Amino acid sequence: MVAPVWMSGSPHPIGFVANRAHHADVGGAAPGSMPLATDIFQEGVRIPPVPLVRGGRLDTALLRVLLANMRAAGERRGDLSAQLAALRLGARRLQELAREIGTARTQRLMKELQDYSERLTRSVLRKIPAGRYTASDFLDDDGCGTRNIEIRVAITVRGGNIAIDFTGSSRQVRGGLNANAAVTFAAVFYVIRCLADTPIPPTAGLLRPVCVFAPAGSVVNARFPAAVAGGNVETSQRIVDVLLRALAPALPHRIPAASSGSMNNVAVGGVDPRSGREFAYYETIAGGSGGGPNRPGVSGVHTHMTNTRNTPIEALEAYYPLRVRQYRIRRGSGGAGRHPGGDGLIRELEFLTDAQVSLLTERRRVRPYGLQGGAPGLPGQNFLRASGSARVLPAKGCFSVRAGDRLQISTPGGAGWGRPHVRRPTRA
Numbered sequence: 221m222v223a224p225v226w227m228s229g230s231p232h233p234i235g236f237v238a239n240r241a242h243h244a245d246v247g248g249a250a251p252g253s254m255p256l257a258t259d260i261f262q263e264g265v266r267i268p269p270v271p272l273v274r275g276g277r278l279d280t281a282l283l284r285v286l287l288a289n290m291r292a293a294g295e296r297r298g299d300l301s302a303q304l305a306a307l308r309l310g311a312r313r314l315q316e317l318a319r320e321i322g323t324a325r326t327q328r329l330m331k332e333l334q335d336y337s338e339r340l341t342r343s344v345l346r347k348i349p350a351g352r353y354t355a356s357d358f359l360d361d362d363g364c365g366t367r368n369i370e371i372r373v374a375i376t377v378r379g380g381n382i383a384i385d386f387t388g389s390s391r392q393v394r395g396g397l398n399a400n401a402a403v404t405f406a407a408v409f410y411v412i413r414c415l416a417d418t419p420i421p422p423t424a425g426l427l428r429p430v431c432v433f434a435p436a437g438s439v440v441n442a443r444f445p446a447a448v449a450g451g452n453v454e455t456s457q458r459i460v461d462v463l464l465r466a467l468a469p470a471l472p473h474r475i476p477a478a479s480s481g482s483m484n485n486v487a488v489g490g491v492d493p494r495s496g497r498e499f500a501y502y503e504t505i506a507g508g509s510g511g512g513p514n515r516p517g518v519s520g521v522h523t524h525m526t527n528t529r530n531t532p533i534e535a536l537e538a539y540y541p542l543r544v545r546q547y548r549i550r551r552g553s554g555g556a557g558r559h560p561g562g563d564g565l566i567r568e569l570e571f572l573t574d575a576q577v578s579l580l581t582e583r584r585r586v587r588p589y590g591l592q593g594g595a596p597g598l599p600g601q602n603f604l605r606a607s608g609s610a611r612v613l614p615a616k617g618c619f620s621v622r623a624g625d626r627l628q629i630s631t632p633g634g635a636g637w638g639r640p641h642v643r644r645p646t647r648a
Contacts, residue, residue: 221272223307225314227323234323235330237310243299244487245500247289250578250618251489252502256363257396257447264449265289273304291489291500334425341426342380344416348470350378355466356388359439359458360585362395362450363616368586369393369439371455371462377470383431384408384463389438395616396580398442399451399459404434407459407525415467415474450616453483453504454582456525461589468591473513477555477635478588479523480507480564482581482600484631490575492541501540504528508554508562508597508634510588517562517634519549541572550598550630555587557594557636564600564631571621583632584615594636603628 221240224233246264249255253264260266265286272279283300287293318326352374359369372388392398409427413420420426434441439455442448461478468475484505492499504526509517522528533544546568554561579602587596602613605626613619621627 221303221307223273223311225311227315227318230323234318234327235314237307237314239303239306239310241299241303242502243290243296244502245291245296245489247291250487251291251500251576252485252487252578254396254449254453254485254487254502254578254580255618256578256616257449258364258394259445259447261445263396263447272300278304292498294497295500333421334423337421337423337425338428340416340418340420341412342429344412344420345377345382345429346380348377348382348415348467351470352376353466353470355462355468357458357462357465357589358586359397359455360582360615362393362397363580363614364393364395366393366395369397371440371458373462373466375463375466381429381431382412383433385433386438386440387433387435389435389440392437392439392442392446394447396447396450397439397455398446398448399440399455400448401434401441403448403452403456404440404459405432407456408432408463410525411460411463411467414464415471450580453485453525454580457481457483457582460524465589465591472592475591476512476517477510477557477561477591477594477637478597479509479517479561479634480597480600480632481583481588482507482632483526484600484629485578485580486569486627486629487578487580488540488542488569488571488575490541490573493573494541499540501536501542503531505565505567505629505631506530507564507583507600507631510591510597510634511555511557511559511561511594511637513559513592513637516559517554517636519554519562520565521562523634541575543570543572544568545570545626546628550633553598553630553633555590555595555597555633555636556640557590558592558638558640559594560636560640561588561590561594561597561634564598564633566628566630568626568628570626571623573623575621576618577621577627578618579613579616581615581629588632588635590635591637593639595640597633597635600632601630603630
């Protein structure tokens with residue numbers, strides 16, 4: 221959501237406030253809005269830029285239309301109301317600042333903050349040896365028959381500037397792993413901030429020294445009406461992996477080995493028999509982080525684009541018709557190395573009612589890569605235990621479950637950094 225901020229007597233807004241929130245469901249073919257889609261229309265209601273508040277009054281007719289196309293509409297109403305409240309608070313704080321120091325100075329400081337971000341970014345880029353660096357990595361599959369989806373990058377660094385070229389990446393695919401250009405730019409933005417010794421304010425100034433070329437019609441810049449839900453949550457992870465892999469030769473004492481490389485997305489929906497109300501639940505599950513030049517990886521941690529926290533078991537079981545049967549470290553899943561990768565997790569959910577489940581996971585075949593001789597992390601695995609037997613599930617899929625069935629997700633481990641130390645036997 222975006223809102224202009226006005227000052228009394230000003231003919232134009234003095235600025236804008238914005239927030240972005242992930243909703244557990246926005247409609248579409250399956251609960252959680254991450255189905256095995258082949259176009260964007262199957263992934264949920266599409267909302268073009270349109271006023272939700274006009275003249276200070278909520279457009280209740282528009283809100284009814286939106287909520288009529290989403291599951292668990294009461295929750296979605298609460299989410300949207302929270303976003304609106306955040307905008308109002310942000311606008312009030314900006315107005316208070318402008319009243320305190322003046323509108324002109326406030327806007328000048330906004331520009332100076334962008335300029336400061338640019339200076340910090342150029343300083344970071346000048347520490348990278350000039351040259352051209354290349355790498356590639358693969359997504360497992362799109363869930364619709366296409367496997368080994370390549371993301372390829374060539375990075376040229378020179379004089380405080382960086383050019384990032386994704387030419388050679390796979391064409392957009394039929395399934396939902398396509399990323400739009402905004403997601404690709406966001407992944408680049410994130411990696412550059414990771415290279416800095418001190419935090420860079422996340423403004424547009426950071427991208428001034430950055431040139432990104434993502435071929436139209438490719439998996440990193442898909443054309444409408446491609447399905448794109450997985451591009452945001454999974455392809456973004458692989459873009460980060462590829463960028464860091466390319467920069468590893470230039471910064472061998474800075475870049476870690478690959479982390480788990482998947483958000484391990486699980487979405488569940490149905491009717492809660494305790495209340496008779498519809499529910500939609502979505503979570504991401506942590507994995508192992510990659511070992512680095514100066515430290516081992518961390519086990520059971522969210523990395524890179526996952527950017528979410530653990531859902532406490534007590535809250536999950538109290539609010540949804542689910543029971544957590546296992547939640548533990550997946551010992552031995554991290555790659556060996558002088559600094560080994562962290563281990564992934566094992567999370568097992570028992571369904572207390574019939575439900576529909578969507579899985580959107582990666583690194584089930586293509587393992588997280590090691591660096592400097594470190595071993596790759598183990599790939600993840602998905603299992604469904606039903607009617608006394610267990611079967612392996614694909615990385616992506618939508619399926620129905622019955623009460624008593626159990627879903628087990630084993631997440632990938634991080635890769636190792638450096639060759640493991642070998643103890644030489646001593647003579648007696």
